[in-house]
Amino acid sequence: MKTFMGKFEPENRQWYLIDAKGKTLGRIATQIAVLLRGKNKPTFTPNVDTGAFVVVINAKDVRLTGNKLEQKHYYRHSGYIGGIKAVSAKEMLEKFPERVITHAVKGMLPKNRLSNRIITKLKVYAGEEHPHKAQNPIKVEV
Numbered sequence: 001m002k003t004f005m006g007k008f009e010p011e012n013r014q015w016y017l018i019d020a021k022g023k024t025l026g027r028i029a030t031q032i033a034v035l036l037r038g039k040n041k042p043t044f045t046p047n048v049d050t051g052a053f054v055v056v057i058n059a060k061d062v063r064l065t066g067n068k069l070e071q072k073h074y075y076r077h078s079g080y081i082g083g084i085k086a087v088s089a090k091e092m093l094e095k096f097p098e099r100v101i102t103h104a105v106k107g108m109l110p111k112n113r114l115s116n117r118i119i120t121k122l123k124v125y126a127g128e129e130h131p132h133k134a135q136n137p138i139k140v141e142v
Helices: 025-037 089-095 097-106 113-119
Strands: 015-019 053-057 073-077 084-088 122-124 138-140
Touching: 015 025, 025 053, 025 097, 025 113, 073 089, 084 089, 089 097, 097 113, 097 122
Parallel strands: 015 053, 015 138, 053 122
Antiparallel strands: 073 084
């Protein structure tokens, strides 16, 4: 019995649509990461990008449990001494709700070059509208 090795087939990709309204951030991010990597398929291969495209709408309505809105911070550094900046999750959700979901999903992907290619297949939108209607995405309940 031979081991199956998946092939990179960009033309055979599926599109999925996820509505984040009222959903918990961590629970929705795990489902998105599974779809992006292709772990839900029998042809999953860890070193090949066999995943699908994922479109997330209503990112501004995602929920954080407990006191995470005030206590969770997103950090970035400019590279200069004393150049660290911290933004609370509440501020980030108000200004850039797309980045909250993207950051959570990126943390659940493997830390290698393949993850940089995988994260480009994630399309996150703050509102209800998205420009990917032509791809006929399949609605996924999380």
